[in-house]
Amino acid sequence: MPESLALTRLLNHLFGPIVAAVLKTVGIHPAHAAAPIDDTFALELLVACCLIVFFLIVRLTLSVENPNPAQQVAEMIYGFVGNQAEQVIGPGYERFQAVVTCIGLFIVILNLLGLIPGITTPTSVPVVPLGLAVVTFIYYNAHGVRVHGPLGYLRTFAGPVWWMSPLLFIVEIISHLARMMSLTIRLYANMLASDLLTLIFFSFMPFALPVVFLALHAIVGVIQAYVFMLLSMIYLGMAVSHEH
Numbered sequence: 001m002p003e004s005l006a007l008t009r010l011l012n013h014l015f016g017p018i019v020a021a022v023l024k025t026v027g028i029h030p031a032h033a034a035a036p037i038d039d040t041f042a043l044e045l046l047v048a049c050c051l052i053v054f055f056l057i058v059r060l061t062l063s064v065e066n067p068n069p070a071q072q073v074a075e076m077i078y079g080f081v082g083n084q085a086e087q088v089i090g091p092g093y094e095r096f097q098a099v100v101t102c103i104g105l106f107i108v109i110l111n112l113l114g115l116i117p118g119i120t121t122p123t124s125v126p127v128v129p130l131g132l133a134v135v136t137f138i139y140y141n142a143h144g145v146r147v148h149g150p151l152g153y154l155r156t157f158a159g160p161v162w163w164m165s166p167l168l169f170i171v172e173i174i175s176h177l178a179r180m181m182s183l184t185i186r187l188y189a190n191m192l193a194s195d196l197l198t199l200i201f202f203s204f205m206p207f208a209l210p211v212v213f214l215a216l217h218a219i220v221g222v223i224q225a226y227v228f229m230l231l232s233m234i235y236l237g238m239a240v241s242h243e244h
Contacts, residue, residue, distance in 0.1 A: 004118070008035075008042040040125045047109045051102065077101060081229070088233040089240070096236050099139065104229035107132065107187070111221025114195055115214055121221075124192040126184070133183035136232050141176070144239030153239075183231060187224055194220045 012035040020036045023029070030036035058074045067075070081101045085093040107123065114121030122128050144153045157172035158165035198213045 005039050008039050011037045011042050040122045043122045085233055089237040100229050100232050104225050107228050108225035121191045121195050123187055124195045126188050129184045129187035133180040137180045140235040140239045147240045190224050
């Protein structure tokens with residue numbers, strides 16, 4: 001079987017035929033038609049559902065006088081991300097705070113799943129960071145178009161010097177497309193290297209020393225999630241800024 005997790009087997013049992021049929025209608029033929037859902041997607045779905053449940057619990061149990069632990073954690077995260085967004089994006093950052101918070105939390109949890117024995121870090125699979133990068137790319141460009149209008153946003157790519165506009169426009173288009181590649185490779189390469197390093201030392205010394213590398217994996221996972229979130233804020237700030 002292409003999957004190893006009980007969750008993946010359950011999802012394939014319940015939804016495998018439907019997913020395979022949908023993929024075939026759009027011209028995608030999964031390598032395993034009987035089990036089109038892999039461990040990576042199953043873990044992504046699990047993390048997304050856990051985050052939704054967490055935020056629902058926080059919302060339904062809000063209390064000013066007696067905040068529960070979930071609310072306290074949510075307030076800490078909200079305050080931290082809000083401070084970062086205010087500094088990076090500037091006025092109006094509140095509109096984007098929820099999205100960048102979800103991006104950061106989603107990535108950090110996926111990264112930390114690699115600490116569990118038998119689970120490959122989902123972000124060490126190229127399609128996961130690529131998908132996150134594409135969503136980020138679409139999101140910040142959509143808000144750039146919303147703020148400036150289609151033509152106005154395209155004009156921001158041309159720069160203030162009219163005779164250099166054609167060259168700058170091409171450079172900016174390439175630069176924006178390269179952001180997707182940069183976000184993808186940075187997250188993928190770091191988490192893959194961390195996974196491999198931990199696996200190698202576990203195979204040679206399966207006891208005390210690998211604990212150090214597990215701690216290193218956790219640190220790398222948190223840092224990479226923060227970097228991805230911070231870059232998303234920077235791109236958003238540049239897209240919606242009126243100073244070009």
